[in-house]
Amino acid sequence: MKKIGFDAEKYLEEQSRYIRERITNGDGRLYLEFGGKLVEDKHAARVLPGYDEHAKINLLQRLKDQTEIIICIYAGDITTSKTRQDFGITYDLEVLRLIDALRDYDLQINSVVVTRYQDVPSVNMFINKLERRGIRTYKHRYTKGYPTDVDTIVSDEGYGANPYIEVTKPLVVVTGPGGGSGKLATSLSQVYHEYRRGNKARYAKFETFPVWNLPLKHPVNIAYEAATADLKDVNMIDSFHLEAYGKTAVNYNRDIEAFPVLRRILHKITGDDSYQSPTDMGVNRVGFCISDDEVCREASRQEIIRRYLLAECSYKKGKIDESILERTKLLMEEVQAGRYDRPVVKPAEEYAELKRQEEGDEENVIITAIQLPDGSIVTGKNSERMVATAAMMLNAIKKLAGIDDGIPVISAQILENIRDMRVSLFHDKSSLNCEEIIMALTMSKMTNPIAEMALQQLPKLRGCMAHCTAILSDRDEQTMKSLGIDVTSNPEFSTNNLYSN
Incomplete structure (x- = not known):
């Protein structure tokens, strides 16, 4: 009998309540960036035994009257045929699968955005395929001035150069097939356009991992590093949160490094300085729903071993370089595990x-x-x-x-x-x-x-x-x-x- 370490029902109740609070406790439409896997989050189910891999989509179904969804895909992931490992399908096919899954749950899909658009045959073919099936698509190009020239980013040459995505609901979920899909840029571009139109809007983030209120070296968080070794994500203490509140919170390098610029961008668009740290932006409550910490630790340890074995095979096939393989090996050793512990x-x-x-x-x-x-x-x-x-x-x-x-x-x-x-x-x-x-x-x-x-x-x-x-x-x-x-x-x-x- 598989041991349970996570309370799925408590999570669904607490997470939906917390998102509703974010929607109502502020002015204007909320653009919520959804990180990780929206449908069938098998990584979360492996490291948090008891977690429902459909939890996020069940969560959105509770909020469906208030919600519409924008799906982002980076053009470079189409041209390189980047693959989602859980299903062995490319990111462009994952977008199609995601649309079908969302429709099955009666959730409203607004559109698909091809971010950092490239005018190449494979990308244009993907756009044509969607449009001819009645799916609205938008092309967002590289944001001029990003990441340092905030004045250019927040201007008609920056975010203003992107077309505005017509939305109607108070909650707009911005998601994608995986990391680096352009969800953040799309969300901020929309917030910019909302203010240009005289509307108020806000940004928040729903990222399951790393779990901000678990220790930095908790195996659940180390398993996240193993899962994103190809992205070179590294968990870190959120120094902004520690300075602002005197409390320790865990985030990852890309969010922490981008926060000073992100805060300046949001201030220039909205005039609001309510976010004091990357952790402030998040709405994740997963850490409060772990019912057996030891079970989750062991499950995460097994996931890290699993990621190393998968990396060995990917390296043999020529899909990853040696640095990624070495990174997963170091993470496995960090939790004092080896291949034979599987x-x-x-x-x-x-x-x-x-x-x-x-x-x-x-x-x-x-x-x-x-x-x-x-x-x-x-x-x-x-x-x-x-x-x-x-x-x-x-x-x-x-x-x-x-x-x-x-x-x-x-x-x-x-x-x-x-x-x-x-x-x-x-x-x-x-x-x-x-x-x-x-x-x-x-x-x-x-x-x-x-x-x-x-x-x-x-x-x-x-x-x-x-x-x-x-x-x-x-x-x-x-x-x-x-x-x-x-x-x-x-x-x-x-x-x-x-x-x-």
Whole structure:
């Protein structure tokens, strides 16, 4: 049974109340910058066991009569095909997914803003795709004078050069697919235009991490640094908050470094000096809803290990440079953890070594291990018939269903038919992947009730840790994520082939 360390209901109540207070306790429209993941915040759910990954969108649903949403995406993230790791999809596709998710919750999407616009084919194609589906889009270019020339920034040459986004609600949420999407610049540009039109407006920020009222070196906050190692975010004591109030609060380097300029910009636009620190701008109440600190500490420690293992594989694939890998390693060591503190790593590696010795095969043995909800470890080995992760999944659901290991749940004929079809149609002789094994199970249940019993266990794997001794294929990695299995790998390719890897 997974231990709970966070009170999700208390958080929803307290956070919605606090945002309502910000809306009502001030003059004019509130532009609220939403950092982190608005939909399916899996990082928060991992480091705060009990946190609902849909908490932010459920929160907005409570405020939907007062709320409309602007989605920002940085043009450079489109041109470089930057990827959201949780789902393995690019940021431009994440914007489309985000729009669909918000619509499902009956939330009003105002528009999409392409920030630091570049006139290149991939960016223009993305804009055309949105506009032809009825989504309003705006182009915001680099802000002239930013970050030091406040007089130019707050002028018709700076924020004034951006088109005004027509809004009507008292709360405007400004969000994006990830960090660096241009949410702050978009919010401030809107506040500038509001005042130019004779309207009052305000800015605030909703950033879940780092948690401002936890210690600087709390594992929850260190896990945030590990998650943003590519952005080079570093947690720091908010010196402005300490000086103004004599109280310690945690923020991160980009917000602290930008605050003097941000305060001057807001003063020049609004004449208001109510924010004395970056922490003042925030509305986050997550730190008040931790119900078991020790549980959250251990969960965060596991997340930091996980981030290091993912970084190892990203480095092997050429996706990150060595400095990011070293940064995640240092953070792991900072919480006195190592790769073998992840409970599925050693069983996978030890079983792989045992099988290599038994079979006399030093290269082709791949093992995937999973920890089931009761703490037991189940493994799977690759074969000509199926990949190691598919074998692990099959063995795991058989154990959960109480099916004896020697009883087949998939017809051998079905497996052969799928493989023969693969070879004849696609000239692909590789082992069956996880998705194909699930399909084979689904076909087998028509004649075999045991297959149905096994299939019913798949949802029980959600939240389980798994580890493979070789890098998973993109297809298997996506299937594991869809099933909610938290999988990592050793930084080794399964074959020497360059294209298939």
